[in-house]
Amino acid sequence: MTSRRRRTRTRLTSVLVVLALAVGGYALHTAGIIAPDAEAAPASTSAPTGTDAPTIETEPGAPGTTRASRTDAPSATTATTATNATTATDADTDAATAATARAELAALPVKGKAPATGYDRVGDFGTAWLDVDRNGCDTRNDVLARDLSAITRQGPCRVLTGTLVSPYTGATIGFVRGETTSTLVQIDHVVALENAWRTGAQQLSQRERESLANDPANLFAVDQHSNAQKRSGDAATWLPADKSFRCTYIEHQVAVKTKYRLWVAPAEHDAMARILRTC
Numbered sequence: 001m002t003s004r005r006r007r008t009r010t011r012l013t014s015v016l017v018v019l020a021l022a023v024g025g026y027a028l029h030t031a032g033i034i035a036p037d038a039e040a041a042p043a044s045t046s047a048p049t050g051t052d053a054p055t056i057e058t059e060p061g062a063p064g065t066t067r068a069s070r071t072d073a074p075s076a077t078t079a080t081t082a083t084n085a086t087t088a089t090d091a092d093t094d095a096a097t098a099a100t101a102r103a104e105l106a107a108l109p110v111k112g113k114a115p116a117t118g119y120d121r122v123g124d125f126g127t128a129w130l131d132v133d134r135n136g137c138d139t140r141n142d143v144l145a146r147d148l149s150a151i152t153r154q155g156p157c158r159v160l161t162g163t164l165v166s167p168y169t170g171a172t173i174g175f176v177r178g179e180t181t182s183t184l185v186q187i188d189h190v191v192a193l194e195n196a197w198r199t200g201a202q203q204l205s206q207r208e209r210e211s212l213a214n215d216p217a218n219l220f221a222v223d224q225h226s227n228a229q230k231r232s233g234d235a236a237t238w239l240p241a242d243k244s245f246r247c248t249y250i251e252h253q254v255a256v257k258t259k260y261r262l263w264v265a266p267a268e269h270d271a272m273a274r275i276l277r278t279c
Contacts, residue, residue, distance in 0.1 A: 001015070010027060014082075014141070022243070023035070031238045032152060036098075042113060043061060047165060051183050051269060058159075070277065076132075087142075089162060089205060094247075094279070095252055095279075097279075098247060098251065098276055098279035100251075101218060101250065101251040101255070101276055102273075102276050102277075103256045104254050104255065104258045105254050105264070105269065105272055105273060105276065107258070108254070108257055108262075108264050108269070109256065109263040109264070110178075110263065110264055110265070110266055110269045111263055111265070111266075112265060112266070113195075113198040113265050114197075114198045114199070114200075114202065115198070115219045116194060116197065116198055119194055119198075121193060121194075124193075124197060124201070124206075124209055125193050125209045125210060125212070125213035126206075126209070126210040126213060127212045128140070128213075129141075129214065130213075130214050132210060132212075132214040133210055136156065136157060137156065137157035138157070139187075139216075139219070140187055141157045141159050142171070143187050143216065143219050143220075143221050144159040144162065144175070144185070144221055145159055146180055146216070146221075147164060147220065147221035148160060148162030148163060148164050148175055148185075148233065149163050149164075149165075150162055150163050158177075159177065160176075160177045161174075161175060161176050161177065162174075163175065163177045164185050164221055164222075164223075166221075166222050166223040166226065166241040167220055167222060167240065167242065167245050167249075168190070168220075168222045168241060168242060168245065169190075169223055169226060169240070169241050169242055170242045171223055171227075173185055173223055183224055184223070184224050184225070185221055185222070185224070185228040186221070186222060186223075186224050187219055187220070187221055188219065188220050188222045188224075188227045188230065189218055189219065190214065190217075190218045190220060190228070190249065190253050190256060191212075191253050191256045191257060191262070192199040192230070192231070192232040192234070193212075193213055193232075194232035195234050196209075196212060196260070196262060197234055197260045199257070199263045199264065199265065200260070200261060200262040200263050201260065203261075204260060204261075207213060208260065211262040212256070212260050215230075215254055215256065215259075217256060217259075218252065218256045227240070231279075234253075234265065234267075234268040234271075235253060235268050235271040235275070236262075236265070236267035236271040237273045239271075239275070246275050247275060247276070247278070249279035250275045250276055250279075251279070253272065253278075
């Protein structure tokens with residue numbers, strides 16, 4: 001066999017081999033045994049990471065994200081923590097206020113009450129109600145506006161209607177200004193003026209007594225029954241029916257007596273101390 005014929009046979013054999021491989025590969029691909037490069041690796045079940053993550057855009061007109069779905073919305077744990085922090089802060093404030101009241105009570109003089117001889121509400125403490133803070137409104141309307149909710153007014157001062165939750169009982173009272181209805185809500189002097197007179201106010205100036213009678217710290221809007229029941233009583237003879245308010249009530253009494261240099265009677269002192277020990 002010549003060399004030329006051998007070369008021809010070799011090339012023919014090579015062509016046949018290549019053709020056979022091609023036909024075999026096609027058959028295997030058709031049968032699904034060999035996958036193309038794009039599908040060779042199984043699809044990942046994990047979310048894309050890094051810069052390959054898809055960007056999701058809100059369709060025009062679609063609802064925006066809700067507060068719950070925002071990344072900056074507080075979680076339930078955060079909200080609970082905030083509530084607990086507020087509660088702890090309130091408790092700390094209450095404890096500090098009670099501690100201050102106990103210290104002030106300890107510093108108040110303790111002695112018997114002076115006679116009520118010569119006591120005159122208007123002559124000694126001024127007409128009810130003055131405008132001692134000179135804001136253009138009398139003290140009664142100031143206190144009604146402070147202590148009532150959902151109030152309506154006539155002009156800048158005159159409170160016509162509102163709702164009171166009496167601090168002394170917890171009862172809700174609808175206030176309507178009128179000859180027969182206004183008295184359902186009354187303004188109580190926490191330190192009654194006659195008690196003040198008998199525990200040192202006789203030594204105050206007229207201006208100081210008028211200030212005491214109109215001091216917001218010494219005034220609460222309350223229900224008519226409680227105010228009538230209390231009259232000029234001190235802590236030894238009368239306390240609010242709502243026990244949860246007694247700490248605040250006594251704290252105000254002590255603060256007022258401290259501010260205006262008054263004293264406390266022995267039984268009054270003991271009643272105040274007993275309440276403050278529970279605060």
